[in-house]
Amino acid sequence: MPKIIGGSLTEHREQTRQKLFAALTSLMSERGFDAITLADIASAAGIGRTAVYNHFPDKESLLIAFITHETEQYVATLERALDGVDDPVEQLRTYVRQQAQLKRVFHLAPGPDLRSVLSRGTIARLREHAEVVEDILRRILTAGIDSGALPAQPIETTVPLVNACLSSRGIPDEGRGREAAILATETFVLRAVGAL
Known part of the structure; x- marks a missing residue:
């Protein structure tokens, strides 16, 4: 079972989303939206690639x-x-x-x-x-x-x-x-x- 960050599942979800948002903006400023994948974003956020799909189906x-x-x-x-x-x-x-x-x-x-x-x-x-x-x-x-x-x-x-x-x-x-x-x-x- 994945480790929960934050004090509750709600906090975990919000903190995960914030990590993904930060990774998205960082990668977009480096390469542009078309040149990144959801796997790139997950990696930059420090989140398992498959865990991202619990939050977003695609980039x-x-x-x-x-x-x-x-x-x-x-x-x-x-x-x-x-x-x-x-x-x-x-x-x-x-x-x-x-x-x-x-x-x-x-x-x-x-x-x-x-x-x-x-x-x-x-x-x-x-x-x-x-x-x-x-x-x-x-x-x-x-x-x-x-x-x-x-x-x-x-x-x-x-x-x-x-x-x-x-x-x-x-x-x-x-x-x-x-x-x-x-x-x-x-x-x-x-x-x-x-x-x-």
């Missing part, structure tokens, strides 16, 4: 679970940052700054773009996670337009344009230029939506 399921977890964590962090910020322009600044804090593991991973190596079903499920974050931006922009802080504009066009600005690789992960890049991005987005 796409693992990827979806990881992104679900990360999205839930990010949305909770974003909502906490927005809590108590009433001005829609300040909410938009907060949204931009929070987006800048995200690690771009999947955008920076070597190998082909994930959309070219995943099944249609997985791509659709990943898109659902992006929509959760887009709904927050949609809410901010709508409040800005309704209050008169932003000019009227087509929200369904503006949301992907704003997020395209924020998903670029133009913001360094660290160093002297990071804060300047965040400020420049923030200013650009605010001008683009008519807040400045």
